[in-house]
Amino acid sequence: xxxxxxxxxxxxxxxxxxxxxxxxxxxxxxxxxxxxxxxxxxxxxxxxxxxxxxxxxxxxxxxxxxxxxxxxxxxxxxxxxxxxxxxxxxxxxxxxxxxxxxxxxxxxxxxxxxxxxxxxxxxxxxxxxxxxxxxxxxxxxxxxxxxxxxxxxxxxxxxxxxxxxxxxxxxxxxxxxxxxxxxxxxxxxxxxxxxxxxxxxxxxxxxxxxxxxxxxxxxxxxxxxxxxxxxxxxxxxxxxxxxxxxxxxxxxxxxxxxxxxxxxxxxxxxxxxxxxxxxxxxxxxxxxxxxxxxxxxxxxxxxxxxxxxxxxxxxxxxxxxxxxxxxxxxxxxxxxxxxxxxxxxxxxxxxxxxxxxxxxxxxxxxxxxxxxxxxxxxxxxxxxxxxxxxxxxxxxxxxxxxxxxxxxxxxxxxxxxxxxxxxxxxxxxxxxxxxxxxxxxxxxxxxxxxxxxxxxxxxxxxxxxxxxxxxxxxxxxxxxxxxxxxxxxxxxxxxxxxxxxxxxxxxxxxxxxxxxxxxxxxxxxxxxxxxxxxxxxxxxxxxxxxxxxxxxxxxxxxxxxxxxxxxxxxxxxxxxxxxxxxxxxxxxxxxxxxxxxxxxxxxxxxxxxxxxxxxxxxxxxxxxxxxxxxxxxxxxxxxxxxxxxxxxxxxxxxxxxxxxxxxxxxxxxxxxxxxxxxxxxxxxxxxxxxxxxxxxxxxxxxxxxxxxxxxxxxxxxxxxxxxxxxxx
Amino acid sequence: xxxxxxxxxxxxxxxxxxxxxxxxxxxxxxxxxxxxxxxxxxxxxxxxxxxxxxxxxxxxxxxxxxxxxxxxxxxxxxxxxxxxxxxxxxxxxxxxxxxxxxxxxxxxxxxxxxxxxxxxxxxxxxxxxxxxxxxxxxxxxxxxxxxxxxxxxxxxxxxxxxxxxxxxxxxxxxxxxxxxxxxxxxxxxxxxxxxxxxxxxxxxxxxxxxxxxx
Numbered sequence: 001x002x003x004x005x006x007x008x009x010x011x012x013x014x015x016x017x018x019x020x021x022x023x024x025x026x027x028x029x030x031x032x033x034x035x036x037x038x039x040x041x042x043x044x045x046x047x048x049x050x051x052x053x054x055x056x057x058x059x060x061x062x063x064x065x066x067x068x069x070x071x072x073x074x075x076x077x078x079x080x081x082x083x084x085x086x087x088x089x090x091x092x093x094x095x096x097x098x099x100x101x102x103x104x105x106x107x108x109x110x111x112x113x114x115x116x117x118x119x120x121x122x123x124x125x126x127x128x129x130x131x132x133x134x135x136x137x138x139x140x141x142x143x144x145x146x147x148x149x150x151x152x153x154x155x156x157x158x159x160x161x162x163x164x165x166x167x168x169x170x171x172x173x174x175x176x177x178x179x180x181x182x183x184x185x186x187x188x189x190x191x192x193x194x195x196x197x198x199x200x201x202x203x204x205x206x207x208x209x210x211x212x213x214x215x216x217x218x219x220x221x222x223x224x225x226x227x228x229x230x231x232x233x234x235x236x237x238x239x240x241x242x243x244x245x246x247x248x249x250x251x252x253x254x255x256x257x258x259x260x261x262x263x264x265x266x267x268x269x270x271x272x273x274x275x276x277x278x279x280x281x282x283x284x285x286x287x288x289x290x291x292x293x294x295x296x297x298x299x300x301x302x303x304x305x306x307x308x309x310x311x312x313x314x315x316x317x318x319x320x321x322x323x324x325x326x327x328x329x330x331x332x333x334x335x336x337x338x339x340x341x342x343x344x345x346x347x348x349x350x351x352x353x354x355x356x357x358x359x360x361x362x363x364x365x366x367x368x369x370x371x372x373x374x375x376x377x378x379x380x381x382x383x384x385x386x387x388x389x390x391x392x393x394x395x396x397x398x399x400x401x402x403x404x405x406x407x408x409x410x411x412x413x414x415x416x417x418x419x420x421x422x423x424x425x426x427x428x429x430x431x432x433x434x435x436x437x438x439x440x441x442x443x444x445x446x447x448x449x450x451x452x453x454x455x456x457x458x459x460x461x462x463x464x465x466x467x468x469x470x471x472x473x474x475x476x477x478x479x480x481x482x483x484x485x486x487x488x489x490x491x492x493x494x495x496x497x498x499x500x501x502x503x504x505x506x507x508x509x510x511x512x513x514x515x516x517x518x519x520x521x522x523x524x525x526x527x528x529x530x531x532x533x534x535x536x537x538x539x540x541x542x543x544x545x546x547x548x549x550x551x552x553x554x555x556x557x558x559x560x561x562x563x564x565x566x567x568x569x570x571x572x573x574x575x576x577x578x579x580x581x582x583x584x585x586x587x588x589x590x591x592x593x594x595x596x597x598x599x600x601x602x603x604x605x606x607x608x609x610x611x612x613x614x615x616x617x618x619x620x621x622x623x624x625x626x627x628x629x630x631x632x633x634x635x636x637x638x639x640x641x642x643x644x645x646x647x648x649x650x651x652x653x654x655x656x657x658x659x660x661x662x663x664x665x666x667x668x669x670x671x672x673x674x675x676x677x678x679x680x681x682x683x684x685x686x687x688x689x690x691x692x693x694x695x696x697x698x699x700x701x702x703x704x705x706x707x708x709x710x711x712x713x714x715x716x717x718x719x720x721x722x723x724x725x726x727x728x
Numbered sequence: 729x730x731x732x733x734x735x736x737x738x739x740x741x742x743x744x745x746x747x748x749x750x751x752x753x754x755x756x757x758x759x760x761x762x763x764x765x766x767x768x769x770x771x772x773x774x775x776x777x778x779x780x781x782x783x784x785x786x787x788x789x790x791x792x793x794x795x796x797x798x799x800x801x802x803x804x805x806x807x808x809x810x811x812x813x814x815x816x817x818x819x820x821x822x823x824x825x826x827x828x829x830x831x832x833x834x835x836x837x838x839x840x841x842x843x844x845x846x847x848x849x850x851x852x853x854x855x856x857x858x859x860x861x862x863x864x865x866x867x868x869x870x871x872x873x874x875x876x877x878x879x880x881x882x883x884x885x886x887x888x889x890x891x892x893x894x895x896x897x898x899x900x901x902x903x904x905x906x907x908x909x910x911x912x913x914x915x916x917x918x919x920x921x922x923x924x925x926x927x928x929x930x931x932x933x934x935x936x937x938x939x940x941x942x
Contacts, residue, residue, distance in 0.1 A: 151840050155873075156740070156742075334739065420840045425742060426746060
């Protein structure tokens with residue numbers, strides 16, 4: 001091949017010189033036509049995790065509730081009583097920025113398939129969204145589009161969307177983040193399906209939607225930064241059909257229950273290529289597949305198009321020949337096709353045919369197991385913004401600060417987003433988007449499964465290590481104060497360009513921190529994904545390791561709400577002073593805050609103690625009527641978020657000597673509770689937290705439609721509520 | 729003898745299991761009625777058409793489901809004046825089948841809407857309202873994109889005159905005419921509503937008012 005030809009090829013297939021050398025070395029020859037496309041897809045960052053794999057090994061910690069799943073589609077948690085769940089979070093950032101409705105919709109569809117391909121029935125969905133400022137180009141359209149995509153897909157499939165987080169920051173003006181999470185349920189006796197192909201002579205069967213041109217080269221697109229021409233990538237975005245997905249869920253779960261299936265894998269990123277090579281590699285077997293047998297929407301598609309198409313709602317499965325007929329019958333009942341593409345063979349090679357022509361015949365490990373691994377350079381984390389003396393923000397005015405936060409949607413209930421999601425289909429939902437933590441009732445045992453997403457970009461901007469610890473601690477703390485102990489973590493690591501030293505340093509610092517925090521709270525990181533290259537024209541996003549945590553509560557009865565119940569109750573603050581800063585106030589002015597850290601604080605112990613509190617409340621006649629973790633923006637912002645159309649609050653009597661900026665100070669971690677019985681509450685809390693360095697004090701009272709922060713800062717109640725609830 | 733309830737299942741129905749759990753909680757028996765099959769009307773005391781997105785709502789909501797074999801049996805069941813309840817997409821299917829008058833249009837805000845609503849019981853003569861009284865206020869959740877009840881003025885007048893308006897919204901969430909959330913036929917055996925009683929069957933769900941319907 002001439003040098004010029006080679007350069008062109010490498011550019012088209014997004015492979016580097018070294019990767020070309022590695023590829024020819026492994027093959028012992030020049031790659032043939034279709035092999036270029038195979039290596040391009042499976043060695044993309046998106047499929048191979050080549051820049052992150054070395055660091056992801058730090059998540060190897062497991063406990064008795066979390067079995068080793070060895071590269072399966074999602075992590076599994078054993079809940080006891082014969083109940084298990086599978087859960088995972090995944091990014092769909094690049095497609096959503098190009099085409100928000102379809103990008104977000106197929107993000108939901110993709111994560112659902114990761115769950116039901118294992119044989120679990122999807123039971124609750126969540127999302128983690130980061131948008132730029134509302135005034136940035138296309139941003140309102142992107143926000144509306146993403147929400148529409150998530151709601152139209154999730155609602156139709158019939159899986160409730162029960163929680164989510166929406167962040168707004170200018171650093172996402174050119175790269176938005178759309179992360180989707182799903183939890184699936186296995187009841188007692190329900191079998192788990194695996195993805196390793198086995199049994200020479202067994203059939204390789206294609207089920208679901210026909211293959212079209214949508215999403216061809218999607219995986220490599222998602223592994224690149226954006227430039228001025230990103231708009232032109234629209235045809236690389238997949239199109240989703242939730243009705244088809246619903247049928248696919250029912251048909252797949254039915255054939256698994258009837259035991260017709262040996263192995264199953266969804267066709268996600270890099271479509272048929274990744275599913276076939278990974279099933280063969282995992283099962284240590286070979287496959288023969290005739291691409292001419294793939295059901296097509298467009299008969300002019302080439303072998304390469306077919307291999308790389310990311311058309312949605314498709315699965316690849318392996319079944320014994322005798323089970324094919326009943327399997328096909330089940331799919332037909334649900335209005336779906338099943339087509340035999342080939343069979344499993346002993347010879348450990350994947351042989352792709354185009355009729356009688358052999359396109360490739362290679363060991364799947366060459367492309368799966370032997371993919372390149374990069375140890376990208378990084379620096380040890382040294383807390384660049386840690387300080388001993390924290391300075392207060394100057395010229396702070398509470399009323400004008402709130403006014404600005406309401407205007408730019410940073411202080412918003414996001415009710416307009418949540419009420420487009422069906423939050424109750426399934427009839428299991430006990431707490432949904434109105435609450436910081438969602439709860440669903442487990443069918444068999446009746447216990448409550450808590451779900452919450454985490455990572456606060458502003459804290460990540462302040463410090464990557466603190467921010468990543470916080471991405472585990474804070475959601476675990478939120479679960480704890482609702483009476484649930486965190487069991488496991490999934491994460492979606494959204495970063496910029498890993499070839500930039502400072503960003504790779506943030507990545508490594510945060511992976512270490514997540515691993516550390518998850519060990520401390522005994523909640524292993526059991527699944528997740530990495531999304532690098534969230535970069536446009538050299539501008540990178542805030543490093544954003546989004547997390548999802550599940551926790552278990554003994555029942556779904558008497559979950560204490562976030563919002564105030566009635567006026568004239570006492571507000572009590574319980575707080576540990578691990579990290580102090582004004583990160584939220586500073587971020588509103590696009591400034592990065594310094595912070596003070598008290599390394600002697602035992603955060604995991606505090607979280608544990610909080611989780612034991614809820615049962616005591618129930619025993620003592622529920623003297624607590626509402627409870628909420630103090631979020632960013634301090635006790636002022638948290639109390640504002642606890643208001644309802646009928647109940648406000650007054651902090652001015654108890655905070656006579658407190659300056660208004662201190663009400664907005666961020667201190668990790670604390671919670672506010674409302675009670676009708678202040679003495680009982682204080683007595684109980686002092687006893688319960690004995691021996692831990694926490695402050696416990698009354699900070700104010702709930703009121704009848706009045707909001708008063710300090711003597712000089714009273715808000716117009718109706719105006720605040722209207723703007724807080726305002727939608728887009 | 730316990731009540732025998734048939735629950736229809738179309739491609740895309742997604743509240744079937746929820747309705748089954750609701751029926752079972754009332755010590756009744758629940759049997760799924762597959763869309764391609766007709767059933768013997770003598771085998772059931774009651775039929776419920778659950779909500780969801782039959783056929784993805786790609787044509788008008790409920791239009792394709794209305795043309796299926798199982799609906800032939802449902803029509804026969806209706807003629808025998810046996811009780812039929814359509815919830816959400818089930819209400820849409822009953823309208824598309826001509827078993828209930830009117831139609832359900834896109835919400836006035838042109839968006840899907842999930843929220844709790846307060847409903848007023850306008851008549852308690854139908855089989856699903858026996859445990860409620862006129863004027864009673866019920867709390868149930870809605871979750872729909874097309875719940876805006878529409879009928880011509882003549883039909884609306886007839887509905888009012890013949891006591892066919894069953895439930896109305898206290899605070900109209902979707903633009904429905906006369907705040908209609910649920911109606912019945914003239915004989916009061918066929919009933920349809922947009923809110924989901926099966927999702928409000930216990931205090932932990934947010935309300936247990938749905939328990940009054942069965």
